[in-house]
Amino acid sequence: MQSSSYKLSVLLVTYNHEKYIRQALDALFKQVLDGPIELVIADDGSSDCTLEILKEYEGRDDRFVFNYLEFKGNLGITKNYQRSFAACSGEYVAVLEGDDYWCSPLKLARQVEFLDNHWECSLCSVNYLVYEEDRSAFTPRIPAGTSFKLVGARDLIADNLVGNFSTCMYRKSDLDNLPAALFDIRSYDWIVNICIARTSLIGFLEEPMSVYRLHSKGVWTQTSHVNQLKIQLEVIPAYDALTHHVFHYEFEVLASRLRHVIASSQVESAVDAVVQPVVRALPGFIDYMPNFVMRFLRAVMPDRFKRILLKALYRDVS
Known part of the structure; x- marks a missing residue:
C-alpha cells in the first residue's frame, strides 16, 4: 500500500x-x-x-x-x-x-x-x-x-x-x-x-x-417518492452489468419489489384523485346511510380502497 x-x-x-x-x-x-x-x-x-x-x-x-x-x-x-x-x-x-x-x-x-x-x-x-x-x-x-x-x-x-x-x-x-x-x-x-x-x-x-x-x-428530497423508486429501478440493469451479474438474482428480486410498490403507489394516487372531490361530503352522507348498506360496502370494498378512503377522511376533515 x-x-x-x-x-x-x-x-x-x-x-x-x-x-x-x-x-x-x-x-x-x-x-x-x-x-x-x-x-x-x-x-x-x-x-x-x-x-x-x-x-x-x-x-x-x-x-x-x-x-x-x-x-x-x-x-x-x-x-x-x-x-x-x-x-x-x-x-x-x-x-x-x-x-x-x-x-x-x-x-x-x-x-x-x-x-x-x-x-x-x-x-x-x-x-x-x-x-x-x-x-x-x-x-x-x-x-x-x-x-x-x-x-x-x-x-x-x-x-x-x-x-x-x-x-x-x-x-x-x-x-x-x-x-x-x-x-x-x-x-x-x-x-x-x-x-x-x-x-x-x-x-x-x-x-x-x-x-x-x-x-x-x-x-434527492426534491424528487417525489414514486420518481425516486423509478430512478432506482432504471439504474438496476446498469448496476447488474457493472458487477458482472454476480448479484443478478438479488437485483431481480429488488426490481420486482420496486415495480410492485410503484404500481401500488400509482393506483393509490389515481384513486385518491377521484376520492378527494367528494370526501368532505362523506361524513354527513354516512350519517344517513342505512346500516345494511354500510355492512355491504365494508364486505365488498377492497382493503386498498378502504385505506385510501380512511386516509382521505382523516386528512381532510377537521
Whole structure:
C-alpha cells in the first residue's frame, strides 16, 4: 500500500450549502482525534457563500490541513466524487456532505479503531438519524445499539443500511480499486458501497453518530417518492452489468419489489384523485346511510380502497 503522511482524509463535498456548512464544520472540529487530518474540499461550483464560510474556518484547528480542489466547471454528483476520491491521500477516507453533520465527537475515532482492528472490512459505516427539516423531527435508521453488524453486498442490495455517504469511512486502497465504469453512469453511495463490498465486508456501528438532513433544497428530497423508486429501478440493469451479474438474482428480486410498490403507489394516487372531490361530503352522507348498506360496502370494498378512503377522511376533515 502506498504510504501517506495522513492516517485520515476527510472529504467534504459541498454545493450551495451556506445554510448548513457551519454546523457541519463545527461538528467536524469537535471530533476527538489526533492530527494531522487532511480536509479535502470538493465544491461543485457553489453560487452562494459556502466557500467564503469555509475560508473563515481555515486555520481555526491546526489538526486540519485544508486542500481545496480546483473548480473546473460543474461536474455533477458522480464525477465530483470521482475526482474527490482520487484527491484524498489518507489511509482512510471519511466523507461528509455539506448539508449533513456528525452528532458524536467520537465518530471518526471509533471508525478508525474499527478499521484498524477489522481487516475483513473495507468500509465502516455508522447508524444515523434522519432529520426532517420541515417537521424538526429525528428518526434513527435502526434502533440505537452499542455493538456492530457485518454487512455484505447482497445485504446492501436488499436493504441499503448504510444509507448515505456521510456515514462512511473507507480504506483508500479500496476506493482506488473501484471500476472506472462506475463513474460513467448515475452512481450514488449505494452502488459505490456495493462495489466496495464485492470482495470484503462492511462494518456497521449501531450507535447513531451522523445526521442525514432532508430539506427542500436537497437534490434527492426534491424528487417525489414514486420518481425516486423509478430512478432506482432504471439504474438496476446498469448496476447488474457493472458487477458482472454476480448479484443478478438479488437485483431481480429488488426490481420486482420496486415495480410492485410503484404500481401500488400509482393506483393509490389515481384513486385518491377521484376520492378527494367528494370526501368532505362523506361524513354527513354516512350519517344517513342505512346500516345494511354500510355492512355491504365494508364486505365488498377492497382493503386498498378502504385505506385510501380512511386516509382521505382523516386528512381532510377537521
